[in-house]
Each structure stands twice: as C-alpha cells, then as structure tokens.
C-alpha cells in the first residue's frame with residue numbers, strides 16, 4: 275500500500291475527530307516543547323544536562339545531596355515554566371473541549387499548561403502531579419512554588435518547612451515514587467471508555483502512564499499518535515504523524531471546524 279502523505283494523514287485525523295464523541299488526549303513532555311520547555315529524552319533535553327540516575331524519590335528522601343540536586347533541577351524547570359505560555363497544541367486540545375469532543379486530557383506533564391490553555395481543571399488528569407505546588411512531608415503545610423523559587427533565588431539550596439523544619443517536596447511524582455491512586459484509576463477508566471485516543475508528544479516509555487493508550491486500543495478505540503520521535507506503539511496506531519504537535523494540530527483543527535459547521 276502506498277504511504278500516506280502528510281496531507282492525507284491530517285485529513286484522516288480530522289475525520290476521526292469529527293466522528294468521535296469521547297476523545298482522550300494523552301500528552302507528554304513533547305506537547306510543551308513548542309512552548310520552550312525541553313523534554314527529557316530528546317537531544318538537548320533535560321537528560322543531556324542532568325544525570326537521570328540522580329533523580330529518584332529514594333535519593334530525594336534519604337540524602338541531603340539528593341534533595342539539593344532535585345531542587346537545582348526543579349529551580350530550572352520552575353523558572354522556565356513561569357515564563358512560558360501554552361502553544362497551539364495546548365490550544366487545539368482546549369478547543370476539542372469547547373467543541374464538546376473531549377472526554378479528558380491525561381497528561382504526564384507537571385507544567386499546568388493544559389489548564390492555562392483553557393481546559394477545565396476537572397478534565398485534566400495529571401498523572402505525575404503539578405509543579406506549581408509544594409508541601410511539607412511532615413506537617414503537610416502547603417506553599418506555592420513561586421514562594422519556594424524566591425527562597426532558592428536567595429541562595430537556599432534545600433528549602434525546609436517554616437513551621438516544623440520538615441522536608442519540602444513539590445507535588446510532582448518523582449522517579450521511583452508510587453503513582454497517585456485516584457488519578458491512575460480515573461485515567462485507566464477514561465482511557466478504556468474513549469472512542470479516540472490522541473497521543474501528543476510522548477515517547478510512551480514511562481510506565482504505567484504509557485499503558486493508557488494501550489487500554490484505549492484494547493477497548494476498541496482508535497489511536498492517533500503525533501510525535502516527533504519513534505514510539506513503541508507506532509505499529510498499532512490508526513493514524514501516525516511524525517511532526518510537531520502544535521504545527522500538526524494547527525492544520526487539523528481548521529478541517530475539524532469546517533466539517534462541524
């Protein structure tokens with residue numbers, strides 16, 4: 275069979291969206307790179323500057339050095355996220371909600387960009403947490419990340435709770451940390467119930483998050499993948515588009531609008 279052109283793939287995805295009623299958008303770090311937030315694994319990504327082996331929950335919990343390294347990375351990511359804006363990929367996913375097509379967004383990202391683009395809070399399932407909030411692991415006092423970033427800018431390397439001197443941790447799931455129970459269950463249920471799952475910007479290698487598109491497929495949903503690099507599920511996708519999420523979806527959405535008019 276002749277390979278489809280990009281135009282044909284874009285038409286096919288638009289058609290799938292128009293026919294679907296319960297879409298799940300599954301997003302990873304790649305959906306935010308066009309906003310200027312690097313992913314982890316691409317060349318120039320976070321892992322080309324930091325060693326992934328140093329960033330485990332166990333290292334954060336048990337060593338002062340581990341907490342120091344985590345806060346160096348969190349400072350970089352937090353500062354970057356504070357000055358970046360949602361991009362056309364986030365906007366397109368928010369538009370799917372306005373059009374009544376979107377069941378939910380299941381995201382691995384911690385940057386809160388989907389909500390900033392206009393998706394309702396209750397339609398965004400954040401599997402790996404949210405970087406904008408920090409809590410004390412001893413007394414549970416909450417802090418906005420902005421306040422902690424200010425402490426870091428003043429030279430504090432490992433912030434501690436002002437009330438009890440407990441360890442402060444962002445509401446982000448670290449590598450090796452248990453997944454949040456409610457979010458994981460809810461995501462699985464929604465994925466199993468959708469009629470189209472659109473993956474945008476995920477290498478689909480971080481589990482259990484990457485099970486979600488698999489659950490959708492197993493339950494009979496169509497699968498579309500928009501990703502620059504290869505993924506393990508490429509061979510299973512009904513539509514597979516190699517490209518940037520924002521660029522591709524900016525071409526898909528006018529066709530969807532036109533057909534829904």
Ligand code: NAD
Nearest residue numbers: 302303304313314315382383384385475477502503518519
């Ligand atoms: P990843 O780094 O493993 O993969 C990102 C994928 O996106 C790659 O396959 C890359 O080819 C692709 N990509 C990059 N830019 C793209 C674009 N503009 N359009 C389409 N595809 C693009 O990321 P992951 O699979 O999401 O997993 C890494 C973990 O790191 C996740 O848990 C994620 O939460 C976390 N993370 C989050 C952020 C964020 O919140 N913005 C940033 C970095 C890492």
